[in-house]
Amino acid sequence: MTFTLDRFDLDAFVRSTLAEDLGDGGDITSAAVIPADAVFDGVMDSREAIVVAGLGIAEAFFRALDPDVAIERLVEDGAFVPGGTDLLRLRGKARALLTAERSALNTVQHLSGIATMTRSYVDAIAGTGTILLDTRKTIPGLRVLEKYATRMGGATNHRMGLWDAAMIKDNHVAVAGSVGEAVRRAVDAGIANIIVEVDRIDQIAPALDAGATHLLLDNMGPDTLREAVKLVDGRVPTEASGGVRLDTIRAIAQSGVTYVSVGRLTQSAPAADIGLDFTAA
Structure with a gap:
């Protein structure tokens, strides 16, 4: 075959x-x-x-x-x-x-x-209900293969590239002027999947109000993640990301986030x- x-x-x-x-x-x-x-x-x-x-x-x-x-x-x-x-x-x-x-x-x-x-x-997050995601931190030219390998290991693929979902990160926000403005521009462009990176609790409401469909909670500890998940209240999927290690991922998953993304799967x-x-x- x-x-x-x-x-x-x-x-x-x-x-x-x-x-x-x-x-x-x-x-x-x-x-x-x-x-x-x-x-x-x-x-x-x-x-x-x-x-x-x-x-x-x-x-x-x-x-x-x-x-x-x-x-x-x-x-x-x-x-x-x-x-x-x-x-x-x-x-x-x-x-x-x-x-x-x-x-x-x-x-x-x-x-x-x-x-x-x-x-x-x-295996480290088994039973929590949280799904493991990979990232775009792949060797140039090998992304499709490396993301295939993460699937073989039991993860779910995040976006494959810049084309299949918008991801608004801190630099996009800095240029656009605010989280809300960046999200509104993506909505106006007709983009269906709009992932928004937030690193503070006070950014969540503006992102959701403007039309975010997925929140990436960047470098938040388990207590802050629990607060964020409670605030989102199931309106969109939540994703914990940033510095996740094997010895910390379970506590992160137990915060109730929908996903945890880990760059080191393909990077390291x-x-x-x-x-x-x-x-x-």
Whole structure:
């Protein structure tokens, strides 16, 4: 089954990633060391407990260089697996598989690292009713993939970019003159989804009165968040954001906010420890 995501060109991603690695000379190591007709069996496995993400992309790298490679996917994206779990088994042309190895591993390690960190945050707020959101703090060019990985970890995607919702932040307010004026301009522009960042309780009423459809409560402690949630009284969704850590997220969620957004899911997740071991057939 071909891996597909909206707004993501898998073939172009594979081509550009392999081109970056191969340069003008190709894989000179494999060409020199590995016979052209050599066949290898390989297993991709986790060396630690992880939430898996990106296996379909890894398969695309191998198939790009060996269209006849035999691949058996042993787990699915989104699965939580213990260390030592085999993820993919493959058999094909040794040169091709060795050439694609790093690109495939880099992708799966990065995306699985994001999914694994995301799951830890989801688990930390289990039972509170609050939903975990990601952010736009993604590596340029990888947003669609990284937001896919947060979904595999159990989060919900926030807006994908600047185009699918308005988010009025402090600098927008500073230029517009006030929270209310900034929101009114967005309403007049016909924007349906208007997220407004507020960092003080006294900004909530002007934002709501002007037509905000979602409030982002920035860098507020749990007590202030509870006050804000009470004031909003369910009229629009509320989102806690800013400096959220694994050790603080539950107290934040227990304030009653609808969402908590965490930038470090995509900004700071460590790569998962995943390897690919080949054995001569």
